[in-house]
Amino acid sequence: MTPDRSDSREASRLSANRQDETLFPVVPEQNFHVRRMTLIALLVAAVVLPCVYVAAMAFSDLREREADATDLTLRTVRVAEEHALKVFDMNEALDARVVDLVQGLDDDGIRASQSEIHDKLGTMGGGYPQVSAVSIFGEDGALLATSRFYPAPTVSIAQRDDFTGIRDGKMLEHVSKDMVGQVAGEKVFNTGVARRGVDGAFAGVVSVALRPSYFSDFYQELLGGTDTPMTMSLTRADGAVLAHYPSAPGQPTTIAAHTPLTDALARGSRAGVVRTRSVFDNDNLIVAYRRVGAYPAYVLCGYRTSAIWAGWYRHLSVLILSMFTPSIVLWCVIWLSLRRLGAEEEAWERWQAEASMRRSIESAYRQSRKMEALGNLVGSVAHDFNNLLMIVSANVQIARRRGAPGLDRELSAIERALKSGQSLTRQLLGVARKQPLRNETLAVERWLPACRELLRASLGAKVSLVIDIGTDVWPMRVDVAELELALINIAVNARDAMPNGGRFTVRAANITFRHEEGFPLTGEFVQLSLEDTGVGMPPEVLARAFEPLFTTKPKGMGTGLGLPQVFAFCERSGGLAAIDSAIGAGTSVRLYLPRAAALPEVERPAEPHVEDTGAPHGLRILLVEDNDEVAAGTEALLQMMGHQVTCVFNADTALRLFDDAHAKQARTGEPLPFDLVISDIHMPGTMNGIDLAEAVQGFETRLPVILVTGYAEELDRARHVDVRVLSKPFDIALLDKLLQDLQHELAQASTHPAE
Template identity: 70%
Template sequence: MTPHRPDEPHASQPAPNWQEESPYPAVPEPDFAVRRITLIALLIAAIVLPCVYVAASAYASFRARVAEATDITLRTVRIGEEHALKVFDLNETLDARIDDFVRGLSNDAVRAQEATIHEKLNTIGGGYPQVASVSIFGPDGMLLANSRYYPAPHASIADRDDFTGIRDGKVIEHVSKVMIGRVGAGETVFNSGIARRNADGSFGGLVSVALRQSYFDAFYRELLGSEASAVTMTLMREDGAVLASFPLLPAAQRQPAPRPELASALAAARRDGVLHTRDDGASANGGAEIIAYRRVGSYPVYVSCAYREAALRADWYRHLAVLMVSVFTPSIVLWLMIGLSLKRLAAEEQAWARWQAEASMRRSIESAYRQSRKMEALGNLVGSVAHDFNNLLMIVSANVQIARRRGNRPAEGELSAIERALKGGQSLTRQLLGVARKQPLRSETIEFARWMDASRELLRASLGAKVELVIEVRADVWPIHVDVAELELALINIAVNARDAMPNGGRFTVRAGNVSLRHGDGFPLTGDFVQISLDDTGSGMGRDVLAHAFEPLFTTKPKGMGTGLGLPQVFAFCERSGGLATIDSAIGAGTSVRLYLPRSNAVAAAAPAAEPRREEPAVSGGLNILLVEDNDEVAAGTEALLQMMGHTVHYVFNADAALRLVEHPAAPFDLVISDIHMPGAMNGIDLAEAIEALPAPVPVILVTGYAEELERARNVKARVLSKPFDIALLEKILQTIRREREQRAQPAGKPG
């Protein structure tokens, strides 16, 4: 796949397009166009007479080349017809000789004398390069004898068109269509056969000579010689089925529909003629052609020779170029004078353009500043809302787990529904934090081709049953360093939008390739990138909608069906990964979203091998836990859940109070679980750093809705959980901490 270059012209939306009214009034542009048109009109007047002469000469030259090409096709097709006639006449003679040799012999007699007949067939057909094999078939289509194999293999041609056609008296089937020989070395052949007759005149079987298609292809290659680049030679049946050709047709075009003009000539049983076809796309070679054709004797076979007008025109263009140079040279002086005037006009226009560019740059800088302030405010608002929403989800999650642990089986269905709603809320919160640039990225190096293959079913589920998924990812795509979860979410968001744009079904195509962007490409990025193209065949978007496609909370979907966070998440993810997202669309032409993700020079990590499960030793005894949380309801739910797990919990409101308790505990704490963002002089990370500096540090688990200081948190010896966290994961961590406590409590040298 050839990646889309950003310097190619396309109507795309490379970034959110929030335009605000500029405080600078637009100045009317000077009428450079009228002055330029006047000068160009003078230039045209200076060359109109030479143009008329060139046009007349070019027309006469073109007609001469058409006549020459027609003569070449006529001469070539005559040679091809004579060659084919000799081959088919010889074939008919071979068929007759073999029929005479076995005439009067029954099927059993042929089988009884198979060795003698095999030698005879080999002698008759083995000396001709065009003959692949000679076969004798019974009335039921079973192979009785063959020139290549003895004994003859068990094979039947009862279902073949040439067998049934000759049996039923059809003339055209005396020459079969092209096939892979069933009896032979798998060569591509077509058969020339005659019917065997019993003494009473009834059908007694078939004598068939298989002709090598490669023999005719090689002959046509030698015949065309240097003209092969412009001329096509074809041997076909009168129904248009191709028997041999040069240049060779691809396997998918071995039975192409003939040109409408040629098909009409074959249907009218014309013996020969010359046709001038139009560029209708029906030809295997494409484009308009001059076709000469001739029937091969009385056989239902034609030879055709086609001269491509594209080659004719290329030669004509070269002649025309020489003619134009020789004719227009005297006009160069006048053109230079007018050119100087045009150059002066262009200099004036450039000066005007520079002034306009400077004013536009100033407007763009001011607009970008206003937009950055707007996005900063929106990010803070969304981040605060998402943080509070995470706390609410944490409260609901904790209480659902409490209800489950109390064995509330009559409400199992309702609890499951709440858990499903929790997952939806977590996804929405994640999108909000991604748009606000407050969702931490956990980047890793991956091979996109392998990752895409593993994610195929996830995309298919997002698209639904009506949409066809096509994946065309090159194997040599560079590795990329991204947050896999965010990449997966971005693809799902785009796939869901594509599905909604194709309610009656369609096609969603994923392509990926390498692209290098350089200065001067007219693109805001430079360097090596992997371009991921996601194209659908949906209804598309108009320019007014396209201009707002990446704006947060903007959606055209009905109420309740869209959040307006899908494409903004895609744009924010690409931007935070060091890349960019663009979108192209038009009404009725579908939508194409392109993700540019920077190339990674690191080696993608291999999938981790599954470790054998080990039985964990049982542990007993709860932990003495200090819970630090500024939200009372979150603290209450978490405290109740921890107590149900068998732990002792002490709750404080902020990090300052927690540090005082850890430094001077009434009873030593085994673990501190703390939120990160809290009122007071210290936050959760400060608390973790202070505890780490104590002579006897205590394990710390940090809990957060989003982590603006995640990089700092990673430098602290603390585990980090995202709200609302998985209770099973928390319980596993607590088990590990409890086991570590018991190991420390064991006397030295005593086995555990």
């Protein structure tokens, strides 16, 4: 069964799609942004989380170390307080025994019994390592007896703070400050009580001198040696230092005033923990303190915060090393992944660009093949149409020259139809890229304002026109007639897109394209932007805007050749046309036309033509035309102009005539029978019109040749031959003028022959 034609078209379309998929396989879109954001998030997490963990662990470790140090000082100060309390209690008991020993004796009685009392004092205090001496002082502060010396030396403590304080009932002075004993020269501090007489009055002081070194040695043993971050002190309630470990020469004898520690002692606080600065080594301390029973003395245990920080730094270093070593490895892996992702994205973009370019090239190739086929078809139709127009035009001219009374109106209508047909043929040949271009250098700043009236006529009364020419716009090399036709086509489309009126703007500016910018063109161009404020085009219409014979206008309103002519003209001129549009946003058409290498020529006034008084005779013309009716009409017109015409139907026959004429000229010396050759270019046979012109110019006697064509590629070749060229359909008046010029040239040549 024979397949349906629509089925064949569908099969062809599916086959083409499969071919495109084979050449350009569909690859899913790579979401590089999501992958990059994921890797960056992982990198941030890999940086932030270890840092947060290390910070939390470091903070926790620091607080734990401070808590351990505080707990250690509290335990240590409790032991030291118990020790000091035993010593002070023993001293109080010793003082009480001494008071009982001398009870009822006055100063003289004590002096009288000094020997016995000395022995008893030595027995009572000699068994305690902390006791340096036990002494008895009189009411006036004089030394009455001591366990250390016999007889007692003459010493008075009447001016000592502890003596006067005990005498005046001051509790603080029951424990004295550190001092150097006047008799033994040993550093001590004293704990004393008052002696009372029979009547209860103050009778003197009993004092036990204690060695501070005893307490320092105990504190050293308690803290575990010299290599310790802790300190121990025994102080009075007023801050006077009684004993301190570690001790050093020249150490302060009192702690600094107005510190958290001295403020706590001044308030009478019995125990607590404060942070303060040490006066011994100028270091920050965590200090735990406890009052020694009811005595005006405190035991202090301090822990150096520098030791805490040093241990914390060591632990933090280990923590950072153990945590960030694998983290750094992870960072490097993520960073390398990001770099690899960047390289993949760049490669993907290059691949996409290459695939897009290849698709564009393939699409352009298919479009070019389609345009080539369409051009051949349109060119053949336009060529035949040109011949028909030539026949009609020639016969109209014949009718006018012979006189046709009463038919002037009808002939004028035919001539108007001829002009419309010529315009349509020009458009067809332009779209098919077969319309000959007559390029010339054009000054935009002079030409564009001159087109204002032409554009206004095309736009209509409802549309306003704005012309904006940039500064120093370059001249361009174009066919002015084709450019004007392009502007008219765009203006007409803009008018139809703005039925209720609007604005049409024409802008001219210079633009340069470089190879690295990826634009299809490179070099210097003049950009003509033509913008309207119309309804715009949907994407599906915009994609086919430059397609020949495509139109969205109602039947009879458009041919589909306007924008294709614009595109073909720009491309053949060495430039490009581009279009942008959107629904409701208007349309912008941009023409990129090449910059002219030279400046435009300045128009000069035409020289006055001197008419030749002698009437030239008619020319002997060899007409070469393969179309019988075109040949008959042209021959009749030429004969009516007074010329002699010989007509042949191809170039091969014409060349044989010339060969015969030259052979005869060589035998008889007769001149050639022709003054001029008029030939079509496209003809059947082995030779075309250009081949014939080249052969005629190769003879010894060179004849002028006029070639007639409607194809741009033939016109380009004909320009390299020294001939006159007329593009179909040509005006008969133009041919008449050309022949008259040739007649005058031949007449002048016969009058003034070359020497």
